[in-house]
Amino acid sequence: MKENSQPFTVETERLRLLPLTLAQLSLIETDFVALEQCLGLTPASFELNAPPAFMEEFFEAIRSHTVPSVAANPDDYRWFTQWMLIHKTENCLAGGMGMSGLPDAAGEVSIGYFINRTFENKGLASEALAAILQFIFVHPSVSTAVAYTASIDNASVTVLQKNGFNSGGTVEGGYKWFKNKI
Structure with a gap:
């Protein structure tokens, strides 16, 4: 993992993980093309393999939690914001975290x-996920990374298991996964 200073990024072999600033974050829902332009990305169609309600919930979380939290925590915004996963070779948005x-x-x-x-x-x-875990576990107060999945058998579970997460059992609406800091 490599961290750059301006702007802050975390890099992997194929990805650049970029935490959005407050100004960039506000473009997610209102003008996604402007966000791609602001980040210098090649425009690409973005489609998720998720129920339609996911995007509604995502935008609501951005409005009600992420934006106010980033605004209230400017020095620690990376812990509250949305990180864009940028594919280096194609210079386009590959996902988010x-x-x-x-x-x-x-x-x-x-x-x-x-x-x-x-x-x-x-x-x-x-x-x-491996790269963001390295970022998370540097913080001295972090002991555990937690994730949730809707089912026990999906691609997200495979991603978590590849990164050393263990099952934390069932919770309302799905399953809890955890990885302790070593």
């Missing part, structure tokens, strides 16, 4: 991610 914020009192940080259908089954989600 986010965290729940700074670690809670138990040292837990929840994470979530999605991949553009065009880039599914290429190992990019696993690669991005």
